[in-house]
Structure formats: structure tokens, C-alpha cells
Amino acid sequence: xxxxxxxxxxxxxxxxxxxxxxxxxxxxxxxxxxxxxxxxxxxxxxxxxxxxxxxxxxxxxxxxxxxxxxxxxxxxxxxxxxxxxxxxxxxxxxxxxxxxxxxxxxxxxxxxxxxxxxxxxxxxxxxxxxxxxxxxxxxxxxxxxxxxxxxxxxxxxxxxxxxxxxxxxxxxx
Amino acid sequence: xxxxxxxxxxxxxxxxxxxxxxxxxxxxxxxxxxxxxxxxxxxxxxxxxxxxxxxxxxxxxxxxxxxxxxxxxxxxxxxxxxxxxxxxxxxxxxxxxxxxxxxxxxxxxxxxxxxxxxxxxxxxxxxxxxxxxxxxxxxxxxxxxxxxxxxxxxxxxxxxxxxxxxxxxxxxx
Numbered sequence: 001x002x003x004x005x006x007x008x009x010x011x012x013x014x015x016x017x018x019x020x021x022x023x024x025x026x027x028x029x030x031x032x033x034x035x036x037x038x039x040x041x042x043x044x045x046x047x048x049x050x051x052x053x054x055x056x057x058x059x060x061x062x063x064x065x066x067x068x069x070x071x072x073x074x075x076x077x078x079x080x081x082x083x084x085x086x087x088x089x090x091x092x093x094x095x096x097x098x099x100x101x102x103x104x105x106x107x108x109x110x111x112x113x114x115x116x117x118x119x120x121x122x123x124x125x126x127x128x129x130x131x132x133x134x135x136x137x138x139x140x141x142x143x144x145x146x147x148x149x150x151x152x153x154x155x156x157x158x159x160x161x162x163x164x165x166x167x168x169x170x171x172x173x
Numbered sequence: 174x175x176x177x178x179x180x181x182x183x184x185x186x187x188x189x190x191x192x193x194x195x196x197x198x199x200x201x202x203x204x205x206x207x208x209x210x211x212x213x214x215x216x217x218x219x220x221x222x223x224x225x226x227x228x229x230x231x232x233x234x235x236x237x238x239x240x241x242x243x244x245x246x247x248x249x250x251x252x253x254x255x256x257x258x259x260x261x262x263x264x265x266x267x268x269x270x271x272x273x274x275x276x277x278x279x280x281x282x283x284x285x286x287x288x289x290x291x292x293x294x295x296x297x298x299x300x301x302x303x304x305x306x307x308x309x310x311x312x313x314x315x316x317x318x319x320x321x322x323x324x325x326x327x328x329x330x331x332x333x334x335x336x337x338x339x340x341x342x343x344x345x346x
Contacts, residue, residue: 040268081260096215
């Protein structure tokens, strides 16, 4: 199963949100997400383009493994997500995984024409919109890029928030 | 939290089960457990004395990380167990963990004086009894060894079933 997803930086979320509502977008929820990215004990995830993330949102904890990105425009990649328990962090540390960084954001979720839209306010990074779906790559990608055009999104961003935050840190070293 | 645990091979489970009932042991359940042991991508668990196990029992899946054994007589070690989902196996494989072996057994669980007793019939290995508790090492160990004496258990076995099956395989190579 592929997660087909694009991301774009925007200057302001309010205008975009109004446009999504005007197009019939249905508000789902607003959540605060705290993500913990782990480094593999013997594999450099920056080179292999993988990621292992623990997400805390509300009282829930999820672990997500992301395989390498397989498409030039989108962030599409194989993804396995499992609901888990906070104890997973101690287990990962026992296995030699190390905490590489955290990303905190407030996310508003909308549904429009079967696509998931997230309006993200990311701590220390700014405002972004993500559009995603899952399933067949080509048809999913076409639907997503069509909506991106309607919303006037340009400058697609393939880096994850975690990578972007890491690059800011390196620039300030 | 330590899991304090002993294991002993027995010739027959029926006599032992009657003795446990006579002593006031309370029958809990009988379950079939299928355990999958994984090898770490860059650490030799046989040398570090750790283990990573996926257990399927009934419709449930658990992942358990076991740290090195810390006691000469018992199998006591730090243990983290989390209820999870079958998808965890694909996630582990994605992260470079490889399946090292499986253990299948039928287990009857009893409770006696606050101690857990398992009567195990292990495929290709034979019959065993395990007695376990958690918490303070010294007092837990004393209670367990006392009950082992009452039940006439000798020849404590510190190896896991997985290790024992691996050694049989090596002998037949």
C-alpha cells in the first residue's frame, strides 16, 4: 500500500482554508501532533531515505515505518503504521535506535473529493498544506496534482518536516 | 521491571498439574502460542543475550524485547511487552530484522500464592514448567525457589526454548 502525498509551503493558512471550505471540503478535526524520529542502529536513514517515527497525538501513540520515496514529484512511499504504546520508545532504545529529532505541529484535517488535506502549523518551520490519498499511484497522483492546481499550490516540497528542521539546524552550526 | 522466572524440564505434566491443584493452584487458561524470534540487523543477540519476539496467541499479537539475563540461577531479565498488530512483522523486516526461528507450544496457566505457573508442551522439545513473578528480584526469587522445592523441580534450565531448539538443530547439522 502506497501513501501518495504532496506538500507545499504556504504563507498563510486562513485563505487556503476558506478556499477548501468553498470547494466543499469537510472539516474533520484539529490535533496537536508530537513526532519523534529515530535513527537506525546500523543504517543511515538519510542515505537509505527511510524513516521511523513515533507519533503522539491526544492519548494515542503510533509507530510508522516509511520506505524510500519512489516518485520525483510527490512524497509517495511504502508506509506501515501501527497503533502502539509509549513503552515502544524504551523498546527502540533497547534495540539501539537513537532519537534523532522531534517535530511538533498543529494540524487541521479536511476531506475533499476523497482526498485528505492537512493544514499544518509547524513549530519553527511555518505553514504547510499536505494532500494525500492511498492506493494506485498514477490515479492518486493525478487527483492530487489536479487539486493542487485548483488551490494554486506551487513549489512542491519533498522533504519531510524532520529533514527540513535538520537542515535549518545545520545551517546555524 | 524485572520478570523473575525459572524453568525446569519435567517428564510428565499430568502428575505436576495434580500436585499444583492439590496445593490450591487456580487454573487460568490453556492457550496455543506461536513465537517468532528475530535477529537484530547488526547485533548478535546470542552474544548480547537479548531477544526480540513476536508472539501470536488466539487473535492477539505481542512484541517483546528481553534484555540480558542478570541472575545465575533464574532467567530474570528486563522485559518490555506491547500488544501490537501482525503488521509489525513487515515493519521489522523493513528495518532489517530477520526471522531466526519459531517456537510453538501449548501452555496451561495456573496461579498459586501469587506466582504464575505455566505447564508447557513444546513442539519438538518436550514438557516444561515455568514459574514466574515480577517485581523485587530477591523476594521474588525466594518465593519461586521455595515453590520449586515443594514441587520437586531440579535441573533449572536457563536457556529459552528458542535457544534449545537452535542447539538441537546445530547438533543435527
